[in-house]
Structures are given as structure tokens and as C-alpha cells.
Amino acid sequence: MALKTMMKVGNFEIKRRVPSKPKPKPKLITLADHGKAPPVKRGPAAGVSGNAPKYGQMDTGEYLTKLDGSAGRSVFDEMRRSDSQVISTLRAMTLPIRQAQYSVEPGSDDSKDVEIAEIIEDNLLRGMTITWDDVIRHALLMLPMGFSPLEKIWEIRDNMLYLRKLDPRLPTSVEGWEYDEKKKRTTAMVQRDSSWTKFTVPMEKLLIFTSDKEGDNWEGTSVLRGAYKGWYIKSALEKINAIKHERYGIGVPVGHLPPNIVEGSKEWDDLKDALEDLYANERSYLMLPDGYDVTLLGMSKESQGTDVLPDLKYYDEAIAKSMLAMFINLGTTATGSRALGGSFIDVFMLSLQSYADYIVEVFNRFLIWEYVASNWGEVENMPQLKVAQIKELDPVVVAELVKDGVIEADFDIENAVRGSIHLPEKQEEEEEDPAPKPKPVPADEVEEEEIDEDVEPVETHDHKGGYRFAHRDMTLEELMVDVAAIEHRLNTAQLNLERDILEIKDAQTVDIIRQLVGGRQIQDVRVISKKEMHALLLKEYKKQLRTGRKEA
DSSP: OOEEEEEETTTEEEEEOOOOOOOOOOOOTOOOOOGOOOOOOOSOSSSSOOOOBBTTTOOOOOSSSSHHHHHHHHHHHHHHHHHHHHHHHHHHHHHHHHHHHHHOSSSSSSSHHHHHHHHHHHHHHHHHSSSSHHHHHHHTTTHHHEEEEEEEEEEETTTTEEEEEEOOGGGGGEEEEEEETTTTTTEEEEOOOOOEEEEEEEEGGGGEEESSOOOTTTEEEEEEEHHHHHHHHHHHHHHHHHHHHHHHEEEEEEEETTTTTTTTSSSHHHHHHHHTOOOOOOOOOOOOOOEEEEEEESGGGGOHHHHOOHHHHHHHHHHHHHTGGGGGGGTSSSOOOOOEEEEEEEEHHHHHHHHHHHHHHHHHIIIEEEEEEEEHHOOSSSOOOEESSSSSOHHHHHHHHHHHHOOOOHHHHHHHHHHHHOOOOEEEEEEEOOOOOOOOOOOGGOOOOOOOOOOOOOTTTTTTOOOOOOOOOHHHHHHHOOHHHHHHHHHHHHHHHHHHHHHHHHHHHHHHHHHHHTOOOGOHHHHHHHHHHHHHHHHHHHHHHHHHHHOO
């Protein structure tokens, strides 16, 4: 009920209660109702990112001035070129992504979509004036430098627009950025070449790969940023260690003269000159007369100061840890195990997969869409650049899953396993009326069938129904053989042998990777544990041979 004013006399009001109108029920809006959507209010954004470029420079949020902008890129460039730990870690991060399998998948099975995908894949992977490996390698400069731009260079051939090349624009050449205050977006990248000529490249012509982009910060954050402190202290310790060796390499020579030799005499000056000319050499020596003596100070370990080698190892581990590559240092310290190393590698490979997925996502959003729209107009199902799994499939795990019935060993599963171990795919063959496989029947339900001697044997060339073999009753000796137990024993031995061989292969793989990222040439790579693998196979062979003879 509500009060309604009926009459007003002076300061007096006459009111009465009247029923209030019921409030209308709120209307429920469902986006999918009848294919209609509620109107969306369009307009400029209400807020800003908070780190838009100022005066042509990115607001990176970096608190150390020497690591901000072009100055920081110079420091990170020095790190990636001068430090062995940084170099090996970056190679461990980039080489698997470069070696991954890339392909362009059609949006559907339609013949037009398949043709579009084939054209784009052939152009990207094989048809540019720059190799695909170089494209990925330059895109991965985003890891040490924070970002890496590539310029799209197009050309017209056969009345179609093709990509001639993706031209690298080195991050060290980037001077600044142009920002549109009205549109609230970065519009161009500004470069300076070696002759200090200025170039302005619109953002629409660029593919920019950014590591950890935040807001409008196209320069990103280098993966070496977390390793900078360890690298800086390690560099200082290396210099201190070199100075220590230079200072205490042969010690400080001290001459002892007879009491009757005074300063300024010929004997004094001769010994002084000899000590000044003394240096480390395989034939350096002094011949002294009676009463003279020379000793070397600083040759003992206690007098050479602190040992910096443990600290150098610590900061090497810190550098690798900052990039999730802790497994690189396994084997150089007293701690660590194979299981722990496997866990480290799993996490590391997961991080590499995220970088690879990001790279193909940039291609799909800012290159392939433009490629398709320019040549074929609106396409409902867009092709997609795909990258295979960085960490290869483990065939032993798949075999266990198939054995336990978790997955079915179908045609696609087999080809996936074949691809993971670099074998050719199995071609799908059409079979005409294949004979169904009989279901296994328990032994206690098998009934002995009478053999009709009048049945004609199947000719050898008639294969449609399969072969028919002669049947006879099993002998007493054959019935006493426990075939199931033998099969179980052999299968168990095979699985155990595969597991042991796999452990050796994993150790060999880790050692080979460590050699390659360390700079060793492929022809110089050594393979460890070959004798151990041979001994393992020979031991299992002899064991099965003895067991077979014993059971015979």
C-alpha cells in the first residue's frame, strides 16, 4: 500500500492509502534466444593500460636504468655472447623449438580449405627467400632481447599475393615507438641503422614476438633479466680469480743476502735484477753463490685468499634456474638423480611448448588471417599453423596404456607413435571383406570337433578365406608344456629389458644434448654406456637360454 495526497489546504494534506502498482519482473536475457543478441554499447575504452609509451620510449617498468630500453638490450646482448652458462642455456631453449615439426592444418576437410592450407604451408615453410629455420631463430630472439620484430614483405605472383620473406628487424636497432594518443595504441616502430638513418615501420607491417608482454609494453621482458644478478656477480668473481692466479701464479720472490752485502752494491743490484726478471717458465732458474737464498711467498693454498670456484658453480646454477634449465648442472655437483633430472626436463619442456605455441599463435592472428583475406576473401574455416609436441611421445608408455586397455591401438595411435620415433607413417589400406577375428574361447569350453575327411583342402592361391591348416591331437609332452607361463615369463623379461635399455638411452640422450649445447660438433659427439648396454643384452640372452634349457 502507498499514501496518495488527495487534497492540500494550507500546510495540511489529506492523504489516503491506495494499492501500489506491482513492480515489473526483470526480463531475463539469453544470448542464444531466437538468434538475437542484446545491443552492445560501443565506444572508446573507459580505461588505459597504464604503461603507454612516453616521448617515444616504452614504459617497461624496469627499475634499473642500465637494464631499460636500448641500454638493457646491450647488456643482455653481452650476456648471451660472453657467458658459457648463458649460451648453453639459451641453446637448450631454442634448439628444440627450431627442430619441432611445423605444419598448416586446413580449417575443414573441404577441398578448398585443404588447397588453401597447402598453398600457405608451401609458401611459409619452403617458398620464402629466408628459410623457415631462420624465421624461427630470429623470432626466438625475443627470449634474450625481450622482443623480436619481423617485417612482412609481400609480392604478387600469378595474380596472387605471396609472402616473399619475413625480414628480421634486430631489436638492437630499435630506437623508439610512435604512439597515437587519440586511438590509444602504438602505431609504428622507429629504427636506426648503422649509418644512423631513421626508419619508421607501421605496426601493420610487423610481426612482433614479445616475451612476457605486459599492457602496451611491446619490448617485453628478457628471460635473462632474472639471471642478471648472478651473471654480474659471477663476472666479477671470474676477474678476481684471474687476478689471483696472475698474482700468486709463481708467488712473490724474496731474496736473502749475506750480512756483508749492503744496498747499492753490485751484488745487491744483481740479485734485484734477477728477481725482477724471474717469471714462470719450464726452464727458468737462478744460480746463487754461498750465502744467498731465494724463497717464494704465497705458494700455499692458505695464503692465496678465498676459493671462488664454489661460488662460480653456485651462480652458474642460479643462471640456469632462472630459465628453468636446472638439469644442465646435473652431474657437475654432488647432488641430483636421474629421476630428479627427468622432472626438471619435464618442466623445462613444458615451458618450451608454451613459447612454441605462442609463436604459432602470433602467426595465426597477424599473418595467416591477412594472407587468407587478401587472396580468398572471407573464409569460414581459417587454416591454422600448428607445432608438434616439443617433448616426444614415449612409445613404452603408449604400449603400457594399450596393454592395460586404457587406449586402443588404432591406426592414428600407431602413426603418432611412428612419428614420435621418426618412422614413416603407415599407409591406410582398404581391405575387401576382411574375415572377422574369432573371439578367444576358454580352454575348458573348447569342444573337440570331428574332422570331415571329405572336405577338400583349400588351394594355395585361394587366400580370400585364409589358410586352413591340418589338425591333430596334441601329444602328452605338448600338453605338459605350460605355454602361458612361458609367454608370461618372456613378456615380463622383455618389459624389464626395455625399461633398463630406456634408462640407458635417456642418459645417453641427456649427455648428447649437453655435448651439443656445449658446442661440440656432431661428428665429435661421444655415446656413453655402449658397453653397459651390450652387457645388459648379453646377460638377458644367457639368462633366457639357461631357463629354456632347464625347462626343456
